[in-house]
Amino acid sequence: MTAILSVNDVDAGYGPSEVLQKVNIYVDEGEIVCLLGSNAAGKSTTLRTILGMVRARAGTISLRGEQIQTLSTQQIVSKGITMVPENRRLFAKMTVRENLEIGANMRRDKAEILTDIDRVFLLFPRLKERVAQKAGSMSGGEQQMLAIGRALMAKPSVLLMDEPSMGLAPILVQQVFETIQQINADGVTVLVVEQNANVALAIADRGYVIQTGRIVMSDTAKAMLANPKLRDAYLGELEG
Amino acid sequence: MTPELRRSVRQGLIGGAVVLYLASVGMLVAFDARAIITNVVNFATVLIVITFAAFGYLAGRPGKGGEPAQPFLLAGAVTGAVAGATVGVVAVLVDFLITGLEWDVRSMWTSVSPTLMELLSFGQSPIVGALLMTLLGFTAGLAAGSLHLATTITRKVILLGLMAFVFGALGAPLFKVMLDGMHIPNRWLFDRDGLTITGAIVLFAAFGLARLGSFRVGGPRQALLKVPGTSEKNLRWVISVLALLGIAVLPWIVNDFVSDVLGFVGLYILLGLGLNIVVGFAGLLDLGYVAFYAVGAYSVAILTARSSYLVGGSVTAPAVAGYTNFWVAVPITILIAVVIGVAIGAPVLRLRGDYLAIVTLGFGEIIRTLVLSDWLKAKFGGPQGLTEVAAVPFFGLNTRDPQILYYLIYAFAGLALFISYRLKTSRVGRAWAAMREDEDIAEGMGVSVIKYKLLAFATGAAVGSLGGAFFAAKLSVANPGSFTLLVSINVLAVVVLGGIGSIPGVVVGSLVLVGLPELLREFGEFRLHIYGAILIAIMILKPEGLIPDKRRALELHQPDHQPEKSVLSAEATEGIQ
Structure with a gap:
């Protein structure tokens, strides 16, 4: 089976600084894959590079076999990859509905956008209650729901999630990851970046570990969870 | 000297300095020719009184905790008196330089005309003038300070009445033309370029009472809605049609x-x-x-x-x-x-x-x-x-x-x-x-x-x-002189004054910044002074503009409810990576 998304030997960085070095990742259709690593390991940069917000300096990125590393972010989003950004980064002064509508900004199918908004409300009934409220005035958990809902409005086939657990209470983290499973079950492939390895590996099929811009380990999630060396070496103090 | 008293004196000195500034840029002399109530009071005097009163009011403002910081009346009166005295003393000194030392002050300070000196001393001798000016400050400050003792409603009614009367007088030539155009007799209301005494009383009372009435019924909108058969929607239609007409x-x-x-x-x-x-x-x-x-x-x-x-x-x-x-x-x-x-x-x-x-x-x-x-x-x-x-x-x-x-x-x-x-x-x-x-x-x-x-x-x-x-x-x-940087600044000022992003704000901003200065001819010369003053006042009092855009108002008035400074932290991590 060919991977739906594959990152091959990609180098990327900001200005003179190299962040990613020969990164190789693939995600099969229907999988949940997690990318683990500590702060500043290059996790977010990997996602930003896939989405074209940071340019790959070398290597290729392909979606269903088609190379996308030279496309604009807008083109990549319309081909079916969207991101739930780190820290949610909602449009705080816009309402819940407006945030969702922005998520569907490059779509033209008005009627279907409306049904998709309803679908998001079905997934997160809390958002429906707050449809006219400003996004910035909601709780952290609700904001995370909206950030996920906003990303789903683009009808992605691949969803990139940047540290969805950040800043949330443990019970909410659990909920968010259950939601990710549910979205995945509906047919969306998920690549999730996390520091919280236990929670992420619990729902993932496979995992990668990135350290100072290089992939240093990849395995099935089960094997990784069982691997004590991995914890000591790469995820050490983050285990809590 | 207690801290409260020191504050009053400081406010008073600033107030005095403001009046002296208005005098030295020539505003007072220019506005001396502009009547508010014909043959009774002119705009220059009103401007001086407004300045004294404003500082008297500010000095008597309650402290941050809601507690009165000091006795309002005393604070207002002291501030006003100090402001008046400052102006008076400077006037006496300048007069001494001119008459006593025979020094040609006007050669470097062109605005110090005999008209200005007469205006500042109320046509009396300099010493008597200074005393009168102090008394004027004292009275204005005392009156403004006493506003703090009044209820919010009384205060708003009085302020609106006063504003109506000042703006009514300033706009007198325009309003007169409009009333004449509609063949409405107005001799009783407007004299040549100001109000008659009757007109002043009528304007003050009419607007004050209207404001008081609207407080009673919860605003003019609510009052209209009580009329049977009106709803929010058709009221809006009626207002739009009237505006268009x-x-x-x-x-x-x-x-x-x-x-x-x-x-x-x-x-x-x-x-x-x-x-x-x-x-x-x-x-x-x-x-x-x-x-x-x-x-x-x-x-x-x-x-x-x-x-x-x-x-x-x-x-x-x-x-x-x-x-x-x-x-x-x-x-x-x-x-x-x-x-x-x-x-x-x-x-x-x-x-x-x-x-x-x-x-x-x-x-x-x-x-x-x-x-x-x-x-x-x-x-x-x-x-x-x-x-x-x-x-x-x-x-x-x-x-x-x-x-x-x-x-x-x-x-x-x-x-x-x-x-x-x-x-x-x-x-x-x-x-x-x-x-x-x-x-x-x-x-x-x-x-x-x-x-x-x-x-x-x-x-x-x-x-x-x-x-x-x-x-x-x-x-x-079409010539290059019409397309200077000043136009860009004016248009931006129109947008900012009305409220950035607000559509009705642009209309109001244009009326205030473009319409008013043209209509109030005397202001023309001081347009930039007034622009500056208006913009500073807006930035302090209503930073979101006169008719704020809803979304913008939120940005300026409410702190972000987001649990973490998302943008900052995201940028910080970006920098590290």
Whole structure:
């Protein structure tokens, strides 16, 4: 089976600084894959590079076999990859509905956008209650729901999630990851970046570990969870 | 000296300094000629009293915890008296320099005219004048301080009554013309250039009572809604229809001069709406907006003027007719403006905030320098510009008549208003709002930042050029002197005053900043002083503008409820990676 998304030997960085070095990742259709690593390991940069917000300096990125590393972010989003950004980064002064509508900004199918908004409300009934409220005035958990809902409005086939657990209470983290499973079950492939390895590996099929811009380990999630060396070496103090 | 007393004295000294400033820039003398109540009090005195009262009121303001910081009356009175004494003492000193030492103060301080000295001493000897000035300060401060003892309602009623009476008096020549136009007898209300005593009392009482009445019923809106058969919706219809009717009949109840001023207000509404799209909707600070005004004016001038090179004319030897008429020229003009808007926008796409502002500032000047240059003199006429621009043809009507042109300008302003509203609530408007809030994430969500920025520049340019087109047709000339940096600043001030991003705000901003200074002739000379003062006051008292855009108001007044400083931390991690 060919991977739906594959990152091959990609180098990327900001200005003179190299962040990613020969990164190789693939995600099969229907999988949940997690990318683990500590702060500043290059996790977010990997996602930003896939989405074209940071340019790959070398290597290729392909979606269903088609190379996308030279496309604009807008083109990549319309081909079916969207991101739930780190820290949610909602449009705080816009309402819940407006945030969702922005998520569907490059779509033209008005009627279907409306049904998709309803679908998001079905997934997160809390958002429906707050449809006219400003996004910035909601709780952290609700904001995370909206950030996920906003990303789903683009009808992605691949969803990139940047540290969805950040800043949330443990019970909410659990909920968010259950939601990710549910979205995945509906047919969306998920690549999730996390520091919280236990929670992420619990729902993932496979995992990668990135350290100072290089992939240093990849395995099935089960094997990784069982691997004590991995914890000591790469995820050490983050285990809590 | 207690801290409270020290504060009062300090406020008083500042108040005195403000009056001395007004005196030394010449405002007091200029306003001495302007009556508020004919033969009783003039605007200069009112301005002095207002200053004393304002500082007296501020000094008596309760402390931060809601507790009175000091006895209001004492604080107000002390502040007012100190302010009055400051002015008085300086006046006595200056008088001593002039009469005692025979020093020619006016050679360096030109505003110190005998009129000013007489004004500051109330026509008495300097010492008596200083005492009177102190007494005036004391009284004004005491009265203002006592306002703190009144209930909120009483305070608001008194303030509105006073404002009505001052503005009624300042607008007297205008209102008189309007009442005459409607054949309403007004001798009892207005004297030549001020109010009669009856008029002052009537205005104060009418507005005060109206305010009091509206408090009783919870606002005028609520009162109207109580009338059987009215609902929120048809009330809005009635108000809109009345507003339209008012706009329609306005030119016929005022004179040509006022119609002309209203025409200018209309042009600024057009310009303001255009800039509001760029600055307010898309969040791109453009300090060179005058460029599009100039492009509009010059395009129409070249296409329709008899002095245009297109028809082989020149300023000294105009051709028989222009190349084409206004209505053909306008679409071409808009097209040119859009192309130039995109051309200016494209190189600055990657710039944000301050950098964008500086570069656009440069572009504005480049356009002006180009039309002024000798190099392009054959095309644009150099410093003289292009003359003999054709009037707007409109069913054979004389559109040089300000009363006729008024309708055309407002029709287009209405169109721009409609387009603004539609854009704001559209997909495009949302994309702009998202881009303004967080450009990075908007891009990540698939919003094409480049496309939308260019769209904003192009739309803004189109609307601005329309303003320029009417400007050239109205004045029949286009010359570089009309397109200075000051125009960009004025338009931006209109947008900021009304409330950035707010559409009705642009209309109010234009009326206040463009209409008022023209109508209150005496202000003309001090326009920049007053601009500055108004803008500073707005930034302190109502930073979101007079009619705030809902979303903007939130940005300025509510702290972010987000649990963490998301943008900051995201940038921080980005930097590390």
